[in-house]
Amino acid sequence: MTATGSKTDSATxxxxxxxxPIRFYQSDVGKKYVMAITGIVGIGFIIFHMxxxxxxxxxxxxxxxxxxxxxxxxxxxxxRTFLVWIGRIGLLASLVLHVHAAFSxxxxxxxxxxxxxxxxxxxxLAANYASRTMIWSGVIVLLFLAxxxxxxxxxxxxxxxxxxxxxxxxxxIASLERWPVFLIYVIAQGALALHIWHGAWxxxxxxxxxxxxxxxxxxxxxxxxxxxxxxxYLTVPFGIMFGIIH
Amino acid sequence: MDVKLRxxxxxxxxxxxxxxxxxxxxxxxxxxxxxxxxxxxEELTAAGEEPIVFDHDCREGICGTCGLMINGQPHGxxxxxxxxxxxxxxxxxxxxxxxEPWRAAAFPVIKDLVVDRSAFDRxxxxxxFISVATGAAPDANLIPVPRDAAEASMDAAACIxxxxxxxxxxxxAGQLFTAAKHGHLSLLPQxxxxxxxxxxxxxxxxxxxxxxxxxxAECETACPKGISIDYIAQLNKDYVKSQVxxxxxxxxx
Numbered sequence: 001m002t003a004t005g006s007k008t009d010s011a012t013x014x015x016x017x018x019x020x021p022i023r024f025y026q027s028d029v030g031k032k033y034v035m036a037i038t039g040i041v042g043i044g045f046i047i048f049h050m051x052x053x054x055x056x057x058x059x060x061x062x063x064x065x066x067x068x069x070x071x072x073x074x075x076x077x078x079x080r081t082f083l084v085w086i087g088r089i090g091l092l093a094s095l096v097l098h099v100h101a102a103f104s105x106x107x108x109x110x111x112x113x114x115x116x117x118x119x120x121x122x123x124x125l126a127a128n129y130a131s132r133t134m135i136w137s138g139v140i141v142l143l144f145l146a147x148x149x150x151x152x153x154x155x156x157x158x159x160x161x162x163x164x165x166x167x168x169x170x171x172x173i174a175s176l177e178r179w180p181v182f183l184i185y186v187i188a189q190g191a192l193a194l195h196i197w198h199g200a201w202x203x204x205x206x207x208x209x210x211x212x213x214x215x216x217x218x219x220x221x222x223x224x225x226x227x228x229x230x231x232x233y234l235t236v237p238f239g240i241m242f243g244i245i246h
Numbered sequence: 247m248d249v250k251l252r253x254x255x256x257x258x259x260x261x262x263x264x265x266x267x268x269x270x271x272x273x274x275x276x277x278x279x280x281x282x283x284x285x286x287x288e289e290l291t292a293a294g295e296e297p298i299v300f301d302h303d304c305r306e307g308i309c310g311t312c313g314l315m316i317n318g319q320p321h322g323x324x325x326x327x328x329x330x331x332x333x334x335x336x337x338x339x340x341x342x343x344x345x346e347p348w349r350a351a352a353f354p355v356i357k358d359l360v361v362d363r364s365a366f367d368r369x370x371x372x373x374x375f376i377s378v379a380t381g382a383a384p385d386a387n388l389i390p391v392p393r394d395a396a397e398a399s400m401d402a403a404a405c406i407x408x409x410x411x412x413x414x415x416x417x418x419a420g421q422l423f424t425a426a427k428h429g430h431l432s433l434l435p436q437x438x439x440x441x442x443x444x445x446x447x448x449x450x451x452x453x454x455x456x457x458x459x460x461x462x463a464e465c466e467t468a469c470p471k472g473i474s475i476d477y478i479a480q481l482n483k484d485y486v487k488s489q490v491x492x493x494x495x496x497x498x499x
Contacts, residue, residue: 028458032458
């Protein structure tokens, strides 16, 4: 930056820094912050979705009514399906940011490691399986998400040939009665639980919520959340497999 | 005791390196790890070979000069100590010990086991200072400092800048070092004027050299001074504040 010179001089020689949200996102700490916030959005959705799933145990009518009710949220103030679409757009934006930040940080971190790695197998003491496989558990969840939307939301014929729009209960059973699909759901829940177990702890560090008095709660919170979500979600595929939902 | 060594040898910054095997015979279990290397080097010198080059200085764990990756652990199998405070009694007779330099793009090898850690200096240059009034020396203890804050600041100040945090990190992140340097100044009243500017400047320089923190906490266990990742959370928080806070109000409560 030149200290002297006319206004036009400096305007041509210096580039204006980008506005702060972009500048913030350009930094790695900023990306981690965005990952934490979008992760919280994701966890919020995942909790809501899990609670909604439990309507399956009430029977055909209740789960179908619940699914229809989601489209009616906000009526008559907002048009039908308006708020559900706002939510979907928000979730999609969060997902895109989360995934973009994850991949750009992973690539940057691999560069930072340099070309020559350690020869001896690393003796990790604190890093755990979940923390070291976040990118892979994330990829599994992402692939599962694509499958799950095709299977039970959009009803792609190649994925779920018996899909009928609006018949949530029947669609669910038709899909999960197939063994490979059942396995896909179970594996994806395992990956999701691992991802949340590290993520729900890690997000406190990334946004800087740290108080030695309460720090031990953070790990317990993540363990509790991951277990409750995994158990809550797995009740449905297992319920179908054992004939409780039929 | 007799041990076998598998050591990274590299002629210079631009040469390719490789592992070489050496045997160290008749080593006292009470010898320090670096003394064991000294003995091996004397034998190598006597045999007309190039001795193994490694960094060391105070040999009492306070300077941060030494640092070796020993059997896949920074500073070796003993926690809370630097390489120089590690003794041969921690190893078993006949064991093969693998010795490598710190590995990170920001820490290029200069020779054998010595790496260039000047990236740390670049971080300290932009934020590792406080504003001090010139003139006659003021009375001691004029500024009250809460005891817990003083202790927390002192814990961060224990950082000796050895680089074990970077060496241990699967992402080669320099977050623990930067957070310790930022924390030890920013926890004290004297460090407040530059606090947010410090966080921003140090993080921006750090990210030019190092990877990002994904909260493995591996650095904390590798640190010879046991510096907590709590400081990383504090640094992250101050960095975010540095992006949004109204700095005209800096210094106000």
